[in-house]
Amino acid sequence: MSTEDIRSAARPEPDRPMREIADYLVDYRIDSEEAFDTARHMLLDSLACAMLALRFPECVKHLGPLVPGAVLPGGARVPGTAWELDPAQAAYNIGVLVRWLDFNDTWLAAEWGHPSDNLGTILALGDHLSRKAEREREAPLTVRDVLGYAIKAHEIQGCYALKNSFNRVGLDHVILVRLASTAVATRMLGGGRQEIVDAVSNSWIDNGVLRTYRHAPNTGPRKSWAAGDACRRAVIHALDAMKGCTGYPSALSAKTWGFYDVAFGGKPFEFERPFGSYVMENVLFKISYPAEFHAQTAVECAMALHPKVAGRLGEIERIVIETQEAGRRIIDKTGPLDNYADRDHCIQYMVAVPLIFGRLTAEDYTDAVAIDPRIDALRARMEVVENPRFTKDYFDPDRRFIGNSVEVFFADGTSTGKVSIDYPVGHRRRRAEGIPLLRAKFAAALAEQLPGRQAARILAATGDSAALDDMPLHRFLGLFSLD
Numbered sequence: 219m220s221t222e223d224i225r226s227a228a229r230p231e232p233d234r235p236m237r238e239i240a241d242y243l244v245d246y247r248i249d250s251e252e253a254f255d256t257a258r259h260m261l262l263d264s265l266a267c268a269m270l271a272l273r274f275p276e277c278v279k280h281l282g283p284l285v286p287g288a289v290l291p292g293g294a295r296v297p298g299t300a301w302e303l304d305p306a307q308a309a310y311n312i313g314v315l316v317r318w319l320d321f322n323d324t325w326l327a328a329e330w331g332h333p334s335d336n337l338g339t340i341l342a343l344g345d346h347l348s349r350k351a352e353r354e355r356e357a358p359l360t361v362r363d364v365l366g367y368a369i370k371a372h373e374i375q376g377c378y379a380l381k382n383s384f385n386r387v388g389l390d391h392v393i394l395v396r397l398a399s400t401a402v403a404t405r406m407l408g409g410g411r412q413e414i415v416d417a418v419s420n421s422w423i424d425n426g427v428l429r430t431y432r433h434a435p436n437t438g439p440r441k442s443w444a445a446g447d448a449c450r451r452a453v454i455h456a457l458d459a460m461k462g463c464t465g466y467p468s469a470l471s472a473k474t475w476g477f478y479d480v481a482f483g484g485k486p487f488e489f490e491r492p493f494g495s496y497v498m499e500n501v502l503f504k505i506s507y508p509a510e511f512h513a514q515t516a517v518e519c520a521m522a523l524h525p526k527v528a529g530r531l532g533e534i535e536r537i538v539i540e541t542q543e544a545g546r547r548i549i550d551k552t553g554p555l556d557n558y559a560d561r562d563h564c565i566q567y568m569v570a571v572p573l574i575f576g577r578l579t580a581e582d583y584t585d586a587v588a589i590d591p592r593i594d595a596l597r598a599r600m601e602v603v604e605n606p607r608f609t610k611d612y613f614d615p616d617r618r619f620i621g622n623s624v625e626v627f628f629a630d631g632t633s634t635g636k637v638s639i640d641y642p643v644g645h646r647r648r649r650a651e652g653i654p655l656l657r658a659k660f661a662a663a664l665a666e667q668l669p670g671r672q673a674a675r676i677l678a679a680t681g682d683s684a685a686l687d688d689m690p691l692h693r694f695l696g697l698f699s700l701d
Contacts, residue, residue, distance in 0.1 A: 232415045232467040235487055236422075239374060239397075240414040242493040243405045248369050253495035255683070256649075257365040257372075260323055262680060263503055263656050264334045265297060265698065266663035267322045268315035270580065272298045273666065277318040280443055281311050292349060294342040297698035298667055305346040306453040309399075313338025313446030319580050320442070320562050323644075324502045324511040325372075326612065326620060329379035330544070331391035333501060336371035338449030339399035340364055341695065343406055343456075348692040359406075361694050362687035367402050369498045374398040376497030380615075381488035385548075387481060389426035392448040396421050399452030407460045416465025417455045422477045423469050424451065434551055437560040490615065500618060503644030505655045507578045512545035513565045515639040516622035520572040523626060526634045527573050531592055533628045539569060540605035540623040540638075542612045550602040558583035569624060570596040611640065618645070672697070 231237075248254070271277045281299060283289055284307050294308035295301065301311065316322050316337055323334045341364070348358035375398040384393055400421040404414045427447075431440040459465070470477045471486070478484055507517045516539055527534065541550075551564040561567045561583040570593045571582045581587065608621035623638035643652045660680075664673035676697045680686055686694070 230468045230471075232419070232465075233470040235470060236415045236418045236467075237411070238493070239401050239418055240411040242374070243370060243401055243414055244411055246370070246493060248366055248495055250369075250495040250499060253369050253498040254362070254365055254687075256498050256501065257368050258683060258686065259503070259653060259656055260334050260368065260372075260498070260501065261337070261361075261365065262660045263505075264316045264322050264337050266660040267317075267319055268312065269298050269663040269667040270321065271315045271318035274318065274580070276439060277314060277442070280314045280446070283307055284310075292353075294346040294349075295695055295699050297341075297695060298700065300700045303342075305342045306450050306457070308342035308345070309338045309453045310443075310446040310450035311338075312341050313395075313449035314443045315446075317445045318442045319508045320510060321504050321508040321580070324504060325376045325379055325497060326502065326511060326544070326618065327376075327380045328383040328613075329385060329391050329394065330511070331375060331379055331394055332445065333372040333375045333398075333497060334368075335392070335395045335445035335449065336375065336399045336402065337368065338446055339403050339452045340367050340371060340406070341691075342449070343403050343453055344691045345695050347406060348690055352690070352692065358690040358692060360687065361689050361691055364691055365687070367406060369495050370405075370493075371398040371402045372497040372501060373493050373495060374401060376501070377489060377491060377493055378487065380490040384426060385429060387483065388428055388430075389481065390429035390432065390444060392444045393426035395445050396424065396448035396452050396455075399449050400455045403452050403456035404459050407456055409456070409460055412465075413459045415467070416463065417459035419466040419469040420455045420458065420463075421452070423466060425477065425481055431559075432563060433548070434553070434560070437563055438557060439559050441559055441563075500646050502618075502620070502642070502646075503652060503656055505644045505652050505659060506642070507568075508562065508580045508583075509568045509578060510549050510563050510565075511642075512542060512549055512620060513568045513622065514642040514644070515620055516541065516545075516565055516569050516624060517572055517578050518639050518642060519622055519624035519637040520569045521576065521578075522637050523624060523634050524572055524574075524576040527626050528576065530628060531574065531596070533630065534596065534599055534626055535629045536627045537569070537573075537596065537600045538623075538625050538627070538636075539565060539600060539602045540608065540621075541565065541602060542608040542621065543604050544609075544612065545620075545622070546602055546604045552597070555588065561588060564597075565602060566597040566600045567593065569600065573626070608640075617641075620645075668698070668700075 296311040375394040404417040611619035625636040
């Protein structure tokens with residue numbers, strides 16, 4: 219491009235990636251019942267995570283209005299609470315709840331992330347729109363409508379993640395939550411192609427937050443509210459677009475000032491496949507353990523080894539963990555761990571706890587458990603190495619494995635033998651095994667947080683898929699509200 223071109227004020231056509239998102243949201247019809255079935259379970263799983271998060275004061279302090287007293291009766295509700303807020307702040311609240319424990323669904327590729335984070339936006343805005351429609355004697359949104367929006371949000375976030383590594387340029391993956399949620403929210407509000415492009419362009423202009431809060435030496439709880447923050451920003455962008463606020467057609471490609479040049483090394487985005495329903499069909503559920511997903515199978519391995527090592531902890535000479543390149547790079551962590559966010563992103567910690575106790579729960583990341591000297595003693599004996607096969611299978615589009623192995627060696631020269639697991643119980647290939655466990659996770663979470671009769675009503679309402687799909691969204695979310 220010449221200097222004259224750079225100076226030209228003539229507006230170009232919108233960048234192709236933004237047009238393709240708009241076309242997908244406006245034109246694509248989802249015909250995959252597998253995607254809808256998976257989305258239904260994703261919704262229940264995410265609400266289970268939200269209910270469990272309410273046990274933690276550090277999470278609860280983020281809930282409610284941004285400014286004390288700024289509630290909106292008749293607005294959007296926050297499940298498990300009595301809060302009724304404007305949809306942007308409700309999106310933040312719900313996003314925080316779903317993500318807090320690092321226990322909701324996951325997508326792993328060149329970039330990773332948690333597509334159900336988008337439910338913060340979708341449920342908050344959906345509840346607001348559905349309640350508004352009922353007041354105005356119009357047809358409210360149904361749960362099926364919301365599942366369709368969730369499938370498309372998963373697809374946008376996940377397809378961008380397949381070939382584009384934002385973490386390698388220092389940006390956090392919630393940039394894709396904001397992107398997908400902005401686009402879907404604009405469509406939910408009735409936006410067409412132009413409004414969607416305008417909203418998405420403003421999302422890209424926000425650039426991205428630094429992911430330093432996910433890594434030593436700065437690991438901290440912002441990683442648990444970052445997605446909620448992205449959800450809130452998405453609602454704002456969508457509302458602005460529907461007011462006619464200006465978009466920026468070359469927000470990605472503009473020389474010098476666009477996202478590609480400023481933040482992505484001058485490279486345009488790459489895509490492995492067109493948008494469809496692939497991501498929802500293949501999404502990974504965290505069913506058994508609240509642990510960063512690259513370590514899920516490592517935790518399973520450690521659980522299998524617990525009976526062999528629990529009585530011999532003092533005899534352990536070394537522990538070898540084999541993982542994927544991504545796991546080696548982001549959760550291999552030595553030295554003191556300052557807080558729960560440090561611990562649930564440390565593969566050594568997540569292996570040590572089940573080796574010792576035969577469990578890994580959210581409470582195991584607290585100071586009360588971490589003070590046990592045996593945990594750090596085992597961590598000091600661990601070696602984390604990349605297994606090239608695990609890395610290869612991680613990127614294979616027909617596999618999407620997340621393999622790990624663990625072997626414990628004793629001072630007398632013996633070992634437990636290597637335990638290796640290629641993919642966790644939340645993987646698509648283990649759906650038949652995983653879904654009953656997911657539903658049990660949902661029932662247990664309801665029982666912990668809600669009165670018995672209320673939990674029973676929710677279980678009854680979610681037991682019939684067809685009836686659930688037809689239920690007005692605000693009626694469904696009303697089941698989770700506290701008086």
